[in-house]
Amino acid sequence: MNNPQLNQDGQLKHLLSIEGLPKAILKQILDTAESFVGVAEREVKKVPLLRGKTVCNIFFENSTRTRTTFEIAAKRLSADVLNLNVGTSSQAKGESILDTVNNLIAMHADMFVVRHSQSGAAHFIAQHVAPHIHVINAGDGRHSHPTQGLLDVFTIRRYKPDMHNLRVALVGDVLHSRVARSEIHALTTLGVPEIRVIAPKTLLPVQVEKLGVQVYHDMHEGLKGVDVVMMLRLQNERMNGALLPSAQEYFKTYGLTQEKLALAHPDAIVMHPGPMNRGVEIDSAVADGSQSVILPQVTYGIAVRMAVMAILAGSTI
Amino acid sequence: MNNPQLNQDGQLKHLLSIEGLPKAILKQILDTAESFVGVAEREVKKVPLLRGKTVCNIFFENSTRTRTTFEIAAKRLSADVLNLNVGTSSQAKGESILDTVNNLIAMHADMFVVRHSQSGAAHFIAQHVAPHIHVINAGDGRHSHPTQGLLDVFTIRRYKPDMHNLRVALVGDVLHSRVARSEIHALTTLGVPEIRVIAPKTLLPVQVEKLGVQVYHDMHEGLKGVDVVMMLRLQNERMNGALLPSAQEYFKTYGLTQEKLALAHPDAIVMHPGPMNRGVEIDSAVADGSQSVILPQVTYGIAVRMAVMAILAGSTI
């Protein structure tokens, strides 16, 4: 079976989704990220690994937040960075995605960070570029957002290194989450024995238990004794629709409060991918509390993105 | 009294407003800016003072002009620069200002240049960031725009170094000016003995004379013998409202022409913060004339912003 993310020597060539990453590659990314955590704390936060390379952020849908993290990561690696908001430019002139990408390759772009509202866009581009070009999926539709998944796993491993002995709960909108599925996959790969999902039925995929998780509809039950509470972001557009009664109602039942958090292991960490809806899926007292690792997640996100870029740039053709 | 702009050793930690800057700090900024004037004239216009630092221009309202000056200043200091137009991104997703800023700090941004339409936004951010983070106010509502005020003062001092012997006139919309009040404060602090404001009553704050200025409603009287004529920008939205009859009428009464300028000291300099409304508050013959220092103001604006950034970066925690 041909894995589009790996080259013939089994090295990482593109990062498209966590699914399909061998355990060794997953560990390589996490271990490399570890070495970059220190770079951000230096006086001069630069390493020359991508000097003279051009990283192209090609965003077919706008996401300042994600674009910023990749831009910082690339600049800390000394790359030149090009930001292209393609939605507003040549697409309007009827140019196809591939023509746009091929033009940028002809300008000697070396790496593409792709964000698109449609699932599979990054895969499609990766399939068609020349062998020396690397593609990173920065979110495609509801499908995948691998660097977010990786930074979550990295954060868990940093705070809870003994992964073979962990209980992790994912809480909230598993159905529409770009990352929940990938994380379940990655955590399982890394040996986490017990993963729970806690959500109303309307926010769970059908047959979610087939992913190997335990399903809870009640926070008080689901949070009991867990070591990691991963809150998922509730999209605004879900709140007033058929799926949920109201934001207030949701908070009452599935919002993480200090009181509910007290049911988890006393050392449990609280995670959230951001941006948070304070008072909807999480209470401010928890978000800013001592168990929250939400801001470290952001910090580690830079290290993980640097690691991915450095590994891709170092892979041989 | 705790001064939010200074650290415990009395060093500049944030630049939020000219009010509250001790005279020694004011002079430190102006003297440091003097040393940067030369950098812009070199073949290679770079100094490595902020190498490896990340300066984040976080603009909650758009201002290409101001953003550009800070971007140039930061790049000449060798910083990495991130431009965030927050109005169009995560704010739309309901994320609070502080969450946005804390995320950027978690990405190891070192300095924030903040522009916001509401007074006090930069103060608010400065109060909540970690001690090693520096905040520069790049304009908040009508309240403050300290680097503009500082560059004006710097320009006056460069052309008229004997400040204890100066007559300065501010002409026009003092009421809505972000900087008029700060400049009156700074010039007084630096020993300027006579400051005049010339404006119709509708464009003056109530009890303006309490700031220690002389009030004139007539250009011919007010300009007599002054050494510095600072024209203020008339916002377009004021022109056709209740405050003013029309742009033409305003120009006739308060527009600076060669004929009116002839009443000032023969060596008087003419200043304007830009962008100019030619033919409204200033005649082109004056704007482009030999007494105009309007473009040098722009040049010195870069030096002053470099100075502020360099001083902040050099302050100990």
Next chain:
Amino acid sequence: MNNPQLNQDGQLKHLLSIEGLPKAILKQILDTAESFVGVAEREVKKVPLLRGKTVCNIFFENSTRTRTTFEIAAKRLSADVLNLNVGTSSQAKGESILDTVNNLIAMHADMFVVRHSQSGAAHFIAQHVAPHIHVINAGDGRHSHPTQGLLDVFTIRRYKPDMHNLRVALVGDVLHSRVARSEIHALTTLGVPEIRVIAPKTLLPVQVEKLGVQVYHDMHEGLKGVDVVMMLRLQNERMNGALLPSAQEYFKTYGLTQEKLALAHPDAIVMHPGPMNRGVEIDSAVADGSQSVILPQVTYGIAVRMAVMAILAGSTI
């Protein structure tokens, strides 16, 4: 006669249009570009020729594609790059073009890359800037887009170095092309003996034959034996108007297919300035075929823009 593009020593000072470039300057640009082709293939794609200089992309109309090529070229020369989309900023505040430009010069911008929807905008700016400032026209209305013309000529010379022995056909919308006229001029200057234009009468300028070209209305006749086929882009807005029946109809008559291309010389190259309308002016089989040099054009476009910037920066005042 005063040539606004040259200084008193006959060196290139601004690049405004191909018309008026002496043959020696044309060759200097092409030869210099040759030396930059290699830079893009290096591991570290950087040369320090513009280190410490500030290149300002000042775009009064949006063109991500063109802006990107200049940004890459400037960064490969180690310049600092400022991107200003002026349409959305100070112009809205009533500031004139010249005030905008003079402000940027006061900030010590060294070079302007100007894009404007009106013919002559770059000329106008070049006439009014200080002698040490350089202006590059990046497209002004229908008038001129000299770096596009130069990269086309460079591409032809690279693939067909014996220019005194060439037949070149320009196919399509000559009337609205920013570059067709310049290229006819440049190719003639460099000794190309036979230039053909192939187009419907509605897409040809009146008296086009006065430019020294042979006029064809039929592809089958016009393509016979040519060495270079330059397809011109058909603007979408032309397709459904009075000038053309429909895109399908146009493709049938003037679209380049493998079958029509077979009439040209077997070694003929196919060019297109991009973005392509596949299925309108060109068939995908040709665009992606072995005779296509459309992507190399993009690559050479970077080298040509680097060459122009390096020559301008090196010219003495």
